[in-house]
Amino acid sequence: MTTGHPPRPRSHRPRTRRSRLLLTVLALGAVAALVAVAVVVVPFLRPPGPRPLFQLPVACGETWQLGTYPGHDDYDVDLFPIEGEAWGRPVLASYGGTVTVAGVNGSVGGRTPDDPDGPRGRGGGYWVKIDHGGRWETQYLHLLEAPLVEVGQRVEQGEQIGKVGSTGNSGAPHLHYEQRRGWEKVEAHFDGQPSGITHDDTEYTVRRTSNNCV
Numbered sequence: 001m002t003t004g005h006p007p008r009p010r011s012h013r014p015r016t017r018r019s020r021l022l023l024t025v026l027a028l029g030a031v032a033a034l035v036a037v038a039v040v041v042v043p044f045l046r047p048p049g050p051r052p053l054f055q056l057p058v059a060c061g062e063t064w065q066l067g068t069y070p071g072h073d074d075y076d077v078d079l080f081p082i083e084g085e086a087w088g089r090p091v092l093a094s095y096g097g098t099v100t101v102a103g104v105n106g107s108v109g110g111r112t113p114d115d116p117d118g119p120r121g122r123g124g125g126y127w128v129k130i131d132h133g134g135r136w137e138t139q140y141l142h143l144l145e146a147p148l149v150e151v152g153q154r155v156e157q158g159e160q161i162g163k164v165g166s167t168g169n170s171g172a173p174h175l176h177y178e179q180r181r182g183w184e185k186v187e188a189h190f191d192g193q194p195s196g197i198t199h200d201d202t203e204y205t206v207r208r209t210s211n212n213c214v
């Protein structure tokens, strides 16, 4: 049986309101996304600031060997003390800045002073990254223990951030160190002088004495 009434059309008003609301939400979402992209991208479009006066990341007055080897990566620097054990030696901030990473890169592994040939970890092991402003940053890898600093912490030049170790993918205790400008790794400079570690075509070393004196 039919009533003779056609099915009642559903009112357009709620649907229109709903689609207007949807459009508003989408527009606001698009604006928010653009703002987020701008906030993230714009700082990277600014030219980098002048190079900070970085210092060797080890104790004032000590001489260390800086080296690299094929497959390491251009500009990567491995530091070994020329005297005494590397294990546990203080790792110092090259320059003042804000800690942006303090944790584990890859895995820690099991290489310790008591078990130097223990299981090798992966990647950088315990590491620290410091933002020095002007798009300059430094990185410190293979630390012995969890870093002595925390993300967001302000550090001064010469402040201890960790200890030399052999965590991550490391053959022997040493400090792997990098300086970066914006996206790029660059030749590390210490006390205003280029380190000379520029490529990884061959194995080579230089010696530098730390002027990381407070």
Ligand SMILES: [Zn+2]
Residues within 6 Å of the ligand: 072, 076, 077, 078, 175, 176, 177
């Ligand atoms: Zn290295």
